[in-house]
């Protein structure tokens with residue numbers, strides 16, 4: 001098939017490249033010329049394992065192109081995928097200006113009688129497919145366009161793997177013709193294809209992310225209660241997860257969810273409820289627990305140092321919101337560092353790939369280290385913030401020989417508490433003090 005993918009971010013670039021890998025002709029469009037120039041020069045603007053090899057081979061095979069010109073790309077395509085950002089707005093609602101802007105441009109382009117499927121892959125409020133359809137019709141009332149919802153479920157850090165091994169593909173459309181085309185497009189990826197109406201499809205995406213966020217906030221709340229009673233959350237979740245109705249996945253206590261999806265999507269579905277006069281009590285609580293969770297790290301620091309942390313030096317191991325990504329959007333490290341700075345703590349930080357993105361979001365005097373050990377040199381405490389392999393490789397013995405004080409606050413419960421304690425460390429995890 002001939003495809004246009006609009007937006008070359010984490011979703012657009014990965015899914016466009018993957019569709020090319022499946023043998024389709026794909027034109028990826030982005031409005032940022034520098035981004036398109038970099039892609040045309042073989043550079044990948046984001047960090048995503050396995051992506052460069054795939055982009056290189058599909059460009060070389062002539063199946064993948066990058067351009068800033070949306071209209072000719074759309075005119076040449078059977079399927080147009082919208083994969084632009086839907087960031088949080090001030091009210092908590094999704095900011096739809098990018099999606100609507102693309103809809104207007106598509107409307108201007110589809111001035112012939114060719115049938116096209118427009119697919120919304122961005123995470124969007126319920127009713128967006130209808131709205132995009134009417135924006136296109138405003139520009140071209142005779143356009144032969146079916147607007148569908150195919151939400152994206154890839155995870156940053158394993159986006160390529162997820163795209164080729166999806167748990168399911170959801171196709172939201174009321175048109176049999178569009179359902180047939182989109183089923184054919186996605187069939188090579190999975191047999192688990194669910195065809196439903198666009199509104200249900202749009203809700204599936206928000207409900208899935210909100211449910212995962214709920215699991216995280218739930219387990220973090222239990223971990224915080226464990227802290228008061230000397231129970232170990234890792235033992236608790238191991239025992240809980242053996243119940244088939246609960247399952248072991250996504251039950252890790254830590255410093256809360258971050259990234260460009262869960263925080264904004266929980267707020268957006270909450271907003272969808274509120275504008276209809278329904279108070280989403282549970283979603284509000286999920287959000288509230290998460291807002292505070294990253295600062296538990298600073299609470300632990302204060303407990304260990306008897307509330308006297310001014311002028312101490314703290315090493316942060318990892319900055320990205322999770323390993324294997326350079327994405328710093330809503331990363332818990334940002335809140336932790338800002339809070340430490342308010343207390344007058346000196347910050348040393350290490351991240352293998354997110355340093356440049358972090359520098360754009362942080363202010364003040366921060367030492368960005370070459371590696372995890374360099375970050376910990378002379379520090380009074382270390383905090384594990386992102387469980388990168390490079391951060392997990394540090395040993396308590398080595399750390400003890402270079403740190404000023406042997407203090408480890410493990411925000412991901414990823415280290416063996418016993419090893420650190422036996423090496424003479426004060427070790428605090430989340431819910432396993």
Ligand code: NAD
Pocket residue numbers: 006007008009010011012029030031032035070083084085086098101102121122123124152153154155156260261
């Ligand atoms: P992103 O911010 O990384 O990329 C968006 C891209 O769209 C940018 O490169 C931007 O320049 C481009 N763009 C904006 N307006 C444009 C226009 N008019 N024409 C051409 N290009 C335009 O965003 P992302 O992380 O890829 O997310 C995209 C959507 O997918 C969001 O709705 C997000 O919620 C959803 N999503 C993201 C993930 C994820 O892990 N990042 C996973 C699933 C779903």
